[in-house]
Structure formats: C-alpha cells, structure tokens
Amino acid sequence: MMEFRPLTYDALTIGEEFVSDTMLVTPEDVDTYTYAVGDDHPWFSGPSPFGGAIAHPTFAANQALRLRHSRYVVHAGLHAKMQFEFLEPIRVGMRVRSRGRVIDKYERRGKQYMVTEFVTEDDAGTPLVRGQFTQMLIPA
C-alpha cells in the first residue's frame, strides 16, 4: 500500500527515484492527445514511415511529468523548463512506462524548484524518449 505525503521542498531528496505504471498506447488515447493539442498529422491515425500509426512525439510527457504523483500529493506546480530527446517513435499498441530521478532542487528569488530526469521506454526496456524537467513548487 502506498503512502502519499504532501510534496514540499524539504520532503524531496536528490536521488530519489520514481516509476510510473505501464500504459498501453491505444488509438483512443492518441486521438484524445491529438485533439487536445490540435494536431491532426496523418501519422497519428494511419500508416507512417515507421510502419503503423505512431503517437505524437510528446504523447508520454504527462506520464513522466506525473511521476512525482506516484509518491506525493502535489498541490500545484508550474513548469519552468523542459528538455526532450526523441529516440524512437511511440507506436500505437506499445506498452510504455517512465522512470525518473530527482537530480537537483534549488531556491532562486524566493521560489523553490525541483529538477527531474526521466526516460520513457517500451516493455522491452528500449528507451523511446529521454528528458529533463524543472518545476517550480507552489506551497499548499
């Protein structure tokens, strides 16, 4: 059974790791994402140079971003920075999960930030997307 604590600057430990649940990439999820961002590229619904349909390159970013929710209650946060390396396309029908690690936390101009590196991989462990994000913590 998981215990969830409020996310605070003091509760965070540099080096702590997170793992998401595994997500099956369904056509419906890909369709919802493309609606949300208003991108109707034909590769997301039909053939692509990679074989069948693929997901939007940033499709799994929310899975990575929500890694901290697997351990903490997050009252609010603002995204400050985001980096991606798109290594392989996320294909419809894959099962993907993200793993992350807190690599830094710092205070600047009275604001508190956490930095997380992540990788999203398929169920064989092949890295699909690597990245890093910096989030400002908003107190409860």
Add this chain to the structure above:
Amino acid sequence: MALASVPAVGHELPSLDKELTQRHIDAYSGVRTRSIHTDEAWARRKGFRTTLAQGMMSTAYVSEMMTRFFGAGFVRGGTMSMAFVQPVYAGDRLTVRGVVKELRAEGAGTRVVVDVWCENQHGQKTAVGTASGVLR
C-alpha cells in the same frame, strides 16, 4: 510535409496558430479538482486570474511545427529544450515560430538547430528555446 533539402540559417519555418480553449486544456490535463489547469476556483486561489494551460502543451505545438518541417528526422532523433517564461491562460491564442539557427554535420546527414518560441495574442513570448531535427 518534410523538407527535402537543408534550409539556410535564418530560414523561417511555417508558423502555427493555436487557440487554447478550456476544452483543449481539459483533454490534455484531465479534469481534476484542485488543479490550476482545470479548476478555476483553485487557480484563482493560487493567485492566477483563471486556469492555465500546462506548459507542456507548448512543447507539443513546437513538436508539431518541427514534425511538419522535418518529418521522420524529428520523430526519431529530434531534440527540444524549452523554458516557460509567461503563463498561458485558457482563452489565449498562441503563435508558434521557428528560425534556423545552426547547421551541424551528423553522420550522413545534417542536424538543423532551430530557435523556437511561442507568443501570445499580445505579442509576449510565453515559451522560448531550441529544437533540432536531422535531414538525411
């Protein structure tokens, strides 16, 4: 449609226009209470004038611009680094722009580095950074 030849430094990528409705934000973030993205009362309580789009929606827009320009050379091998410098609110309109900054030989191809940014309907930049794709 992906470009067949390497663009020159200074080349402007075709821009995109995006209207951020609450419905789009809801679809992106998932509707939750106590969310600055989907709960207006909570967003106000946290000091914002209304709900905010997730910063990552802007990375999706840049990704769209890059994929339409570079095709498979962005989907496999692309990079992006963005900083979110102004909040984007429900109801804002963003324009997504890119200008080729640098060309680097990479294997049998060329990595094209692009300055990218999003600006709102007031002309304020909301997200800035670089992205790259590979042309072979």
